[in-house]
Amino acid sequence: MNQIENKIKEVIKEAIKTSFDYEIDLKEILIELPKDKNHGDYASNIALQLSRKLKDNPRNIAQTIIANLDNDKAGVTKAEIAGPGFINFTLEKESLGIVVEKVLELKDNYGRSDFGQKEKYNLEFVSANPTGDLHPGHARGAAMGDSTARIMEFAGYDVTKEYYINDGGNQVTLMGLSLQARYFQHFNQDKELPLDGYQGNDLIEIAVKMAKESGDKYLKMPMEESLEDFITYGLKEELTKIKETLKTFGVIFDVWTSEKSLYKRQMVEEAIRRLKELNVTYEKDGALWLKTTDYKDDKDRVLIKSDGSYTYLTPDVAYHLDKFDRGYDKLVDFLGADHHGYISRLKAAICALGRNEDDLSVDIIQMARMIKDGQEYKISKRTGRAISLADLLEEAGVDAIRYLFVCKAADTHMDLDLDLAIKQSNDNPVYYAQYAHARMCSILRNVDDFSLPKEYNLLTHEKEMSLLKQINVFTQVVNDAAKTRQPHRLCNYIQKLASVFHSFYSECRVITDDFNLQNQRLALVKATQITLKNALTLIGVTAVERM
Numbered sequence: 001m002n003q004i005e006n007k008i009k010e011v012i013k014e015a016i017k018t019s020f021d022y023e024i025d026l027k028e029i030l031i032e033l034p035k036d037k038n039h040g041d042y043a044s045n046i047a048l049q050l051s052r053k054l055k056d057n058p059r060n061i062a063q064t065i066i067a068n069l070d071n072d073k074a075g076v077t078k079a080e081i082a083g084p085g086f087i088n089f090t091l092e093k094e095s096l097g098i099v100v101e102k103v104l105e106l107k108d109n110y111g112r113s114d115f116g117q118k119e120k121y122n123l124e125f126v127s128a129n130p131t132g133d134l135h136p137g138h139a140r141g142a143a144m145g146d147s148t149a150r151i152m153e154f155a156g157y158d159v160t161k162e163y164y165i166n167d168g169g170n171q172v173t174l175m176g177l178s179l180q181a182r183y184f185q186h187f188n189q190d191k192e193l194p195l196d197g198y199q200g201n202d203l204i205e206i207a208v209k210m211a212k213e214s215g216d217k218y219l220k221m222p223m224e225e226s227l228e229d230f231i232t233y234g235l236k237e238e239l240t241k242i243k244e245t246l247k248t249f250g251v252i253f254d255v256w257t258s259e260k261s262l263y264k265r266q267m268v269e270e271a272i273r274r275l276k277e278l279n280v281t282y283e284k285d286g287a288l289w290l291k292t293t294d295y296k297d298d299k300d301r302v303l304i305k306s307d308g309s310y311t312y313l314t315p316d317v318a319y320h321l322d323k324f325d326r327g328y329d330k331l332v333d334f335l336g337a338d339h340h341g342y343i344s345r346l347k348a349a350i351c352a353l354g355r356n357e358d359d360l361s362v363d364i365i366q367m368a369r370m371i372k373d374g375q376e377y378k379i380s381k382r383t384g385r386a387i388s389l390a391d392l393l394e395e396a397g398v399d400a401i402r403y404l405f406v407c408k409a410a411d412t413h414m415d416l417d418l419d420l421a422i423k424q425s426n427d428n429p430v431y432y433a434q435y436a437h438a439r440m441c442s443i444l445r446n447v448d449d450f451s452l453p454k455e456y457n458l459l460t461h462e463k464e465m466s467l468l469k470q471i472n473v474f475t476q477v478v479n480d481a482a483k484t485r486q487p488h489r490l491c492n493y494i495q496k497l498a499s500v501f502h503s504f505y506s507e508c509r510v511i512t513d514d515f516n517l518q519n520q521r522l523a524l525v526k527a528t529q530i531t532l533k534n535a536l537t538l539i540g541v542t543a544v545e546r547m
Contacts, residue, residue: 030044147406168258320346370392
C-alpha cells in the first residue's frame with residue numbers, strides 16, 4: 001500500500017474507532033481518485049459502506065468521521081462530504097511529493113506488494129491440442145493468462161503457469177493417422193488422409209523430417225503397429241513448435257502436464273476411487289454416474305460409460321484433483337467460450353471431491369476477429385492457410401499483439417485491427433504508451449547534471465499534482481487487477497498515465513533556469529518512467545527507450 005493512501009486510511013480507521021467504537025480493517029477502506037479534480041485529491045465511500053452496520057444515514061456517518069479526523073497526521077487540508085455520503089480529501093500540495101521518493105527507491109519493484117499473502121494459485125491456459133499451429137484464440141488466451149500471472153505474482157500471490165497437453169483423446173489419434181498418411185505419400189504411396197484428418201502443411205513438413213530420420217522402415221511395418229510411433233513423433237514436433245512460438249510471444253510455462261501421464265500414474269482410477277469412497281457416485285444402465293445435481297449442476301454426469309470407456313469429464317476431474325493434491329489453494333482455468341456450458345459440471349465435480357466451489361474459477365476467453373484492410377483476416381497470404389499466432393507476430397510484432405489482446409476484458413468479443421497495430425500514431429494505444437516512455441527516456445538522457453533532490457516541495461503545479469496522483473495509485477491498480485484477474489485494468493492505467501504525462505510535459509518546462517525546480521521535475525519524470533515501465537512489463541510489453 002502506498003504511503004499517502006495508507007495515512008488517509010489510518011486516520012479514517014482511528015476516526016471510526018473514536019466515533020463509533022467500531023474496529024475496521026484497513027483493507028475494507030477504499031480510497032480512490034475522484035473523477036472530477038474539483039472534488040479534491042482523494043475520495044472514500046466508507047460512510048456508505050458502514051451505513052448498514054451502524055444503522056445510520058451515510059451523510060451523518062461521514063460528518064461524524066470528518067469531525068474526528070486527525071487531518072495533520074495525513075497531510076489533509078480539507079475533508080468534506082459529497083453526494084450521498086462520500087468523503088473528499090484535499091491534501092497539502094507538498095505531501096504528494098513523497099511518492100517520487102518511494103518510486104526512485106524501489107525502482108523495478110515499485111507497485112509490488114504482499115497483497116496476495118502468498119496464496120498458491122495454479123493458472124492453466126492455452127492448453128491447445130498439440131495437433132497444429134496456435135491460432136488467434138489461443139493467442140488471446142496466452143496473452144491474458146500470462147499477463148494475469150505476472151500481475152498476480154507482482155501483487156504477492158504464489159503463481160504457477162500450467163499447460164495441459166491433451167494427448168490422450170481421439171484428436172491426437174487423428175493427427176497420428178494423418179501424419180502416417182503424409183509419410184506414405186512422401187514415398188509416393190497411395191494413401192489417403194483419414195476422414196476428418198488434419199490437412200495442414202505442417203504435417204507434410206513433419207512427415208518429410210521423419211522420413212529423413214527414419215528412412216522407409218515404416219513402409220515395411222503393419223500400419224497398426226507403427227501408428228503409436230507416428231503419434232509420438234507428431235506430438236513431439238507439434239509441442240516443440242508450440243513452445244517456440246509461445247516463447248517468442250513472451251510466454252513460458254512453469255509446468256507442462258500430459259493427459260496420458262494421468263493414466264500412467266493411475267490418477268484417473270484414483271479419482272474414481274475417491275469419488276466412490278465419498279459416496280457421490282451411483283450405477284445406472286451399466287454406467288457409473290456422478291451426483292453433480294447435488295452441487296448445482298442441471299443433471300448428473302456419466303463418468304464411465306456402459307462400454308467401460310471414460311467420458312470427457314473423467315480425466316478432467318482427475319487432473320484437477322491432481323492439482324489440488326500438489327498443494328494449490330486455488331485453481332483458475334482460462335477456457336474458450338465454447339466451454340461455457342462445461343463450467344457447472346466441472347465445479348460440481350470439484351465440490352463432490354470435498355473442495356469449495358470458489359476453489360476453482362473458470363475465466364472465459366472470447367474469440368477475437370482479425371481485421372486487415374477493413375476485412376476479416378482469416379487466411380495468411382504468406383502460407384495460404386488459416387492465420388496462426390506466428391503469422392500475427394510477423395504482421396504486427398509481439399508488443400502490439402500482446403497489448404491489444406489484453407486491453408479489453410477477456411469475456412468480451414473484440415476485433416483486432418492489424419493495420420492499427422502497426423500504425424505509428426496516437427490512435428494506436430501501444431504506440432501512444434511506448435512513445436510516452438521513449439520521451440521520458442529522451443528527457444533524462446539529455447541531462448548531464450541531474451541529482452536526486454532532498455525534497456519535492458516545488459511540485460505544486462496542477463499538472464504535476466495530477467501526475468503524482470496517477471503514479472501514487474499504481475499499487476492499488478495492480479492489486480485490483482490481480483484480485484479480479486483483469487489485466488485490461490493495467491492497459492487503462494497505462495493510457496491514463498501516458499495521457500497525464502503528455503499533458504504535464506506540454507505545460508511544465510522540465511529544463512529550466514531554476515535548478516531546484518528542474519531537479520524535482522526530472523525526478524518526477526524518472527518516477528513516471530519507472531512506473532510506466534513496470535506497468536508495461538506486467539502485460540509483457542517492451543518499454544522502448546527510443547522511437
